Amino acid sequence: MADPYGRAIRDFHRDEQDEPLIDRDGDESRDHAIEEYYFGEHTPEEWFEPRVDGPLLDIGAGAGRDALYFQERVETVALEVSEHLVTVLEERGVENARLGDMFALREQFGRDRFQAALAVGTQIQLAPSDHALREFLADLAHVTTPDGVALLHGYDPEAAVEEDVFACRSDPTSGIAHRVYHSEYEGEVGETLLFRLCSVDRLREATVGTAWHVADSRQEDVTWLAVLEKDE
Structure with missing residues (x-):
């Protein structure tokens, strides 16, 4: 499968990038700010x-900013769906970089494998529905310990629409918006990505029936960060 996104980041890391990584939504486009x-x-x-x-x-x-930091004091596994990014992680010194799918955690890791998890980069909003988000949270609960904690990151739909975030579309459903775009690099076109932006309140609703609850959250411009803890 074409991976212009990962390949461009790899080339940037190696100082071999001669053309920009372009994100495209119909007639609209932007240069992806890799650095x-x-x-x-x-x-x-x-x-x-x-x-x-x-x-x-x-x-x-991604390129391992969090993994490089945390591996200095705890065992850290960096999970990426892009082979090119796994290469970048390894070349930058990440000790345990794995190729894998964030929406298939149970298939890749055993029960209680991790005490903590983070997903920074709004990638959890690739879950296409509330049901899919709940499934991800259930899988995340399975691979984390009873005292597990998670940090999740997403776009706030209302703020993203108001600030005209690239490729963002409003939705009549409260607490929901969408982003749709694909990446291009050196003539290679990637798959179209559909992000379902949800608010922290929608995330809180999605935790119902899982082992998690939202313990804390913070708004940062058009995005939010939420800490999830396990229910006692």
């Missing part, structure tokens, strides 16, 4: 880090 998103200065959220006491799963690890 800013994946290689700039970064420190994990101070209000999440103290909750991490054991093995950590970095879901959608």
Whole structure:
């Protein structure tokens, strides 16, 4: 499968990128800010880090900013769906980089494998429905310990629509919006991505019936961060 997104980030890492990575939504396009998103200065959220006491799963690890930080003090597994990004992770010094699907965690890891997990980059909003989001949360609960904690990241639908975030579309359903775009690099076209943006309130509703509850959340411009803890 074509992977212009991962290949462009790999080329940037190797100082071999001669053309921009383009995100395209119909006639609208933008240059993807690779350096800013994946290689700039970064420190994990101070209000999440103290909750991490054991093995950590970095879901959608990108170029490894969080994995490189956390592996200095806890066992860290970096999960990526792109072979090119797994290569970047390994070349940057991530000790345990895995190729895998974030929506198939039970198939890749055993019960109670991790004490903590994070998914920073809004990738959880690739879940196409509330049901799919609940399934992801259930799988995440399965692979984390009873005292597990998770940090999730997403676009706030109302703020994203108001601020005209690239490729964002409103939805009549309360607490929901969408983003639709694909990436292009050196003539290679990637698959179209459909993000279902949900609010923290919708996330809170999605935890019902799972082992999780939203313990804390924060708004950051057009995105939110939410810490999930296990129910006692």
